[in-house]
Amino acid sequence: MELQKLIYTVENGVAIVTMNYMKNLNAIDEQMADELMYVVDAAEKDPNVKVLVLKGSDRAFSAGGDIGYFYQLIQAGGEVNMDGLIAKVGIVADGLKKMSKMVITSVCGAAAGAGVSLALGGDFMICADNAKFILAFVNIGLVPDTGATYLLSKAIGVSRTMELAATGRPLGADEAKALGLAYKVTTPEELDEVTMKFARKLAAGPLLSYKNIKKQIYDANYSDYKQWLDNTEIPTQRECAASMDFQEGCKAFIEKRKAVFEGK
Template sequence: MSYEAIRLDIDSSSHVATITLNRPDKLNSFTRAMHQELGAALDQVETSGTRALVLTGAGRGFCAGQDLGDLDFTPGAMTDLGAVIDEYFNPLIRRLQALAFPVIAAVNGTAAGAGANLALACDLVLAARSASFIQAFVKIGLVPDSGGTWFLPQRVGMARALGLAITGDKLSADKAESWGLIWQVLEDAEVAPAAARLATQLAQQPTRAIAAIKQAMRAGTTQTLAQQLDLERDLQRELGASHDYAEGVQAFIEKRAPRFEGR
């Protein structure tokens, strides 16, 4: 399938896929067509044997959120924002969170509105030092969506989450890292190669275990300790019967590097 609003690259040798949001003249803001292309690309990624995914943006920005030009502001016929969220943004966030392999956001510039929360929906966020994160919703009378009201309090605490959401102030990449909002800040020119190296490294790891780690960590935000202990037990039982567990133990005994297959 050919794409216009995104670029898709799948490296079969490293099992790494890269999706680049490709509307640089609009800071890679979302339209319905872009959502549809991104969904199709994720379908392709999931059936390609990919074991790690990098999500980034073309040009000087990562993603500016919703393209307001794709909405109708005609009095009496304004676009139902809830319908747009329900049809496009929420399924995308749920899908990214549920992918059975690691997802890395390489934030190369502004990540604003839903674009900021798109990055936070990935498992690890690498950001250029010049990048920034903006919960811009309040500037036009809206509430953070695409998981913003869930991601922010968990990562930076309620006081900082409310501050970011209520003021809509720009948060620098350095401060985002120091607050624990993202994983790592790098010099601008190093973000793309560092994301590629990390994805290649993670693609060689036991990705089935990584998927279980993601599941357990996220479940822990809403479950009791007793429920979490039971989940850990169940996941460990399942992983204990996997090829990768047997390979990891054998490699340890033989003092060699393991050859994980994600099964």
């Protein structure tokens, strides 16, 4: 596959996936999702890959969904159907957790919406002190997707997950570390060096042990993950995406005004 929105390299056993479409701050559309599915599968099958690193740019990890695209569809009177996109990112989300190799997510700047989910999708998250995590879905009348509520509920509990999902408030790097979501916090300038140093350490470690530790944790905690993504996440997002509140949320976001939701 020709990659247009990602850069994929393998260096000394470490596969580096860089989201590289800053035109919309690495928003995840179907093309980005297709490319992510491809590289996750390629890294899993490549015997030369021992560790996977997923990163964005120094400006942003990922802004989540492409609200501008949704806005254009709404203005043109078209239907916004996210089922295909959500199914694809669900394959990516489950693939990262199921992967036999260790996965590190390296986060600088904003991770919003589905970008939060991708950041949480690895086994270790290393972030810069300017990282900001925002479950912004509720601000446009949607529900979290790409596994966010599933992963967060298991990591920080139901009450904290409800707070972040229902309020959409930003979560900073230090709080993410305090909650156990981030493995390490460093400066933006040192993020790449710290990430790669840790990646190389893992790549030189007992890979068979790592593989089976991941399998134990997956089977204990995520065995129903794909089923939940298909049977809960897609239908709930479908209902929200068909609502007038979603249309109002998108319009308000693009038009830079406060949304007036009516629960319809």
